[in-house]
Amino acid sequence: MDRLVFTSNATIKEQATARQVLVNDLANVSTVGFKSSYDVALKTVKVNGPGFDSRFQAQAMVRDQIRLTPGPIMATGRPMDIALAETAVMTVQAPNGDVAFTRRGDLRVNPQGQLENGSGHLVLGNGGPIAVPPGMNVSINPDGSIYAKDPAQPATAPSVLIDQLRLRDGSDTKLGRRQDGLFKVDGQPDGTDIALGNAQPRVIPQALEGSNVSAIEAMTKLIDHSRSFETQIRIIKETKALDESGASMMKNA
Known part of the structure; x- marks a missing residue:
């Protein structure tokens, strides 16, 4: 019994x-850009105690690996909204200062003039957090380049390139979930960057990706x-x- x-x-x-x-x-x-995890895996654990040494028991374990299956794309028409295409991820700054990744693309300019997403994580560019000149209209191209234009200038005036989103391709990299909900390279210390590959990550402007x-x-x-x-x-x-x-x-x- x-x-x-x-x-x-x-x-x-x-x-x-x-x-x-x-x-x-x-x-x-209903969270923008949320990615589900793979199902729980099983590992074999040796049972200690009296009996035969060959006794083993299956034990569930959670590695919380990210499933990068795309979610539904929702057109918003908002110039600062982006949806990460295919398996692309966007580099952001975690609350503790580490480099981390996300698929959440509802971007905005915070009171300090820096670009952040809806979770409040600073978006990183080529030289660190992206700063946006005050009073400028921001637009983002499919390659991740960020342009700003003074609304007081004539419509024919060209936009100015201010930075480039630090995009990475996650197709060949296993990603895990951090304690703060951001992504990291699975099996590597927090803050490890994803190696650049041959594929060029792209975004879908004026759209958001729903949860998968x-x-x-x-x-x-x-x-x-x-x-x-x-x-x-x-x-x-x-x-x-x-x-x-x-x-x-x-x-x-």
Whole structure:
């Protein structure tokens, strides 16, 4: 009986890890540029204690690797909105100063005159955080070049190049999620940059990318986990009832 209860408890514990990933994905189904994580993986752990040395048990583990599947593109018409095309990521400055990456492209100019996204992370250019001259109209080209134009000038006046978005191609790089929600190179220290490749990352101007989380799929998986949890609890209750019946039979014998 004890072995059956132990097995049910272990199942509940392992499924709790997967539920955490699902709940986080579902909570960000409407977040701009959010990327879901790959499903929970299993690793083999040696069981310590009396018995044979060949006893091993599967244990769930979360590496939180980013799934760069594109989300739906929503045209906004706003000059400072961008959607990262294909597997491109944008380099930003994390709250602790590290170099990190994101797909969130709802850009704006903060009170300090620096370009940041909707999460408040400073967008990095060729020389660090991108500064925008006050009172200028900003536009972004598909190659990531940022132009500014004085609205007081004639319409025929050319725009001035002020910086270039530091874009990286994530197709050949495994990305993980940091504690602050930004992306990093998986398996490398925080702040590690992505090596430049042959592909030229591009953006889609005046558009935003929605979350790539499927709400229906996530809800279906959560329902399956809930049913499995109820099944394991029922097994534990039935095991307890059988154990009590056996104890009562032995007592009356």
